[in-house]
Amino acid sequence: MHRAPSQNSNISFGRRWRFFTALAVALSALGVSISAPAEARSGNGSTAESQKQTSRQAGKPSVKRAAAKAAARNNFQRVAVPAGPLPPTVMAALARAHVPLSSVSVVVERIGSAGVPLVALNANQPMMPASTMKLVTTYTGLSLLGPDYRWKTTAYADGEVDTNGILHGNLYIQGTGDPKLVPEELIDLVNQIRRNGIAGIDGALVLDKRYFDPSTRDLPAFDADETAPYNVGPDPLLYAFKSLSFTLTPNPEGGVSIDVLPQLAQLQIDNELRVTRGACAGTLPAASPSVAQTSGGFVQASFVGDYPLRCGSRTINVAALDHSTFFAGGFLALWKQAGGTFAGVTREGPTPASARLVGTHRSPVLSDIVRDINKFSNNVMARNLFLTIGAATGKPPATTQKSAAAITAFLHRSALPMSGLYLDNGSGLSREEHITAQSLADLLTAANSSPVAQVFTESLPIAGVDGTMRNRLTNAGALGNAHIKTGTLRDVRAIAGYVGAANGESYVVVSFINDPRSEAARAAHDALLEWVYEGARRTGSME
Structure with a gap:
């Protein structure tokens, strides 16, 4: 079994994510x-400005x-x-x-x-x-x-920061429901936290989601297709529409490369796809992964089966995991790619009044x-x-x-x-x-x-x-x-x-x-x- 971590330190936060954002938005229309x-x-895949034009x-x-x-x-x-x-x-x-x-x-x-x-x-x-x-x-x-109007996503810290930039305390992320908090937006908050002198966290990453009542969360899916992006429910810390976008590309040598957006810190890909020479027909079950949490806090996306070379590149969107797990994985992937370290756990909870502000990201208008x-x-x-x-x-x-x-x-x-x-x-x-x-x-x-x-x-x-x-x-x-x-x-x-x-x-x-x-x-x-x-x-x- 070939196991490859999803994290890629050479991500472009510009073109690739502007494309993904438009693509994910369009694909979420599957719900209608x-x-x-x-x-x-x-x-x-137009940007907002090109759409205006x-x-x-x-x-x-x-x-x-x-x-x-x-x-x-x-x-x-x-x-x-x-x-x-x-x-x-x-x-x-x-x-x-x-x-x-x-x-x-x-x-x-x-x-x-x-x-x-x-x-x-x-x-x-x-x-x-x-x-x-x-x-x-x-x-x-x-x-x-x-x-x-703009939504705000804010970061707060408690505890002391030592001379090495390690926060001996918790980092709190407070959400207000930004509908378009995608990686090229969230990286702004990560960079603000770094500019405030924090390079590592040895406490907890605490997600403050009090802006929406708990009754608005974990609602039943509209239909039986629970992993469809259109079934994603609302959340104060909605990240990248809570959907993974897998792009599968076969090559004549017999392999299939798999790219995934957004990056999640705990995501691993189990790639057991085999390239075949047959016709490309039907729904191509091999292109649909199973996504599950495993021991040790990892999330595994497994691809198994035959993939006809003639099918070419395919992209599939899967709404997996709960909102908090998805946001934490996305934030920590960006945090680590920016050079930050993290040695704690993630959980939900309120931001204490004594915590100090270390970053504020404002959404698009x-x-x-x-x-x-x-x-x-x-x-x-x-x-x-x-x-x-x-x-x-x-x-x-x-x-x-x-x-x-x-x-x-x-x-x-x-x-x-x-x-x-x-x-x-x-x-x-x-x-x-x-x-x-x-x-x-x-x-x-x-x-x-x-x-x-x-x-x-x-x-x-x-x-x-x-x-x-x-x-x-x-x-x-x-x-x-x-x-x-x-x-x-x-x-x-x-x-x-x-x-x-x-x-x-x-x-x-x-x-x-x-x-x-x-x-x-x-x-x-x-x-x-x-x-x-x-x-x-x-x-x-x-x-």
Whole structure:
């Protein structure tokens, strides 16, 4: 048995981890693709800045701010004008999928129409929205916390530091739920601790996770695939989405190299893969490791079986271990790579009032976090933001009840009563969360005239360009002209966002399909978006 430690002292904290971050964010969208993984494959490796440039180049829906404000003011004084039927192309696509209209909810409104819908089918029927529920969480987060909000991860020390830089005491790491605490971010905290004169720790590494209530942790997975990244739950010290990314590369000499990100101090790889000359077909079981803790505090990832050379390089993401074990392993790997030593144990516990501050890392701004959440439909990032709303606007520790109450109160203050809204975890990865198409359309209308309109809109995937819409409508007129959040669960398909039509008008579009045949009905949503782009005109009725 060949056993190789995972630690690599030649890690590049720049390019490789920027790529991994984008990749992991995209792959975490698998959680909204339980029966249709195409959405999960739609992420790209753009950095936040390149995404901003792409968004600007692709264009965004024309926004008529004054008219939108008027629409928001009149949002609940709707004129009783009957909405038109679904377009023929949408009806035909639903018929081909054998999806009845009773399983569909649709609202289409022109921005500036004072809330009068062009299409309203089952508009006030509560539906499962899947990941379009992230729009409620991200809009509320931007509005309450501000686009420039940053999470803090802080380090404290007690005890004395000797002349060799050894801390004769404990190092405490206190988390507040940073959704994007990846290695190129956490290394900043490590370097700050080193600059404060600490080169070694002979006490404990203590993880202070009091910002989130214990009730928010160790929750049941959404489905049976417990090692899938989409099933990762929230945590105050969420590190690298609590997922290991293994890249397997075969070579003609018969070996398979295995690279892993992030590095964990206690991780070992047992590589018993054999290169074969056969065809590359099927699910390739050899590429799926078993990950387990072993005696001595190690974690072993075992790869066994035949790996066809023709399969080429493959990357698999596995959500393994508990949050505390994962964070401690990641922190200590970075600590040791920076030249630090550690001779103690790791545990959870509170930071004493007497401990002194030795480092503070601030996350990327919330506007960038929201972009990742919505572009790539990242569930655990959304769940951390959801809990942060409750803690930051009230008093820690965060609970789901506090967060749901804070969001509901904000919506009511914003004249958005949101009939039919039920919040579970704020990500949409839930069978309990519900909302009506009309409520979500009202939120989109209000967001369009809000101070965070531009940041919010630019966070949404652009049809045919990026995020979970990258591979949709690539040959249609709506290409680059629709900012649409998607949602996918087994038996659920959803779209919600803005369409800039060819006639210069802008529209809010929301549609949910809750039906066992919903996967086959994705074409109906694409047809709806294309119809809206073409001007949403209906024969014999109002525009």
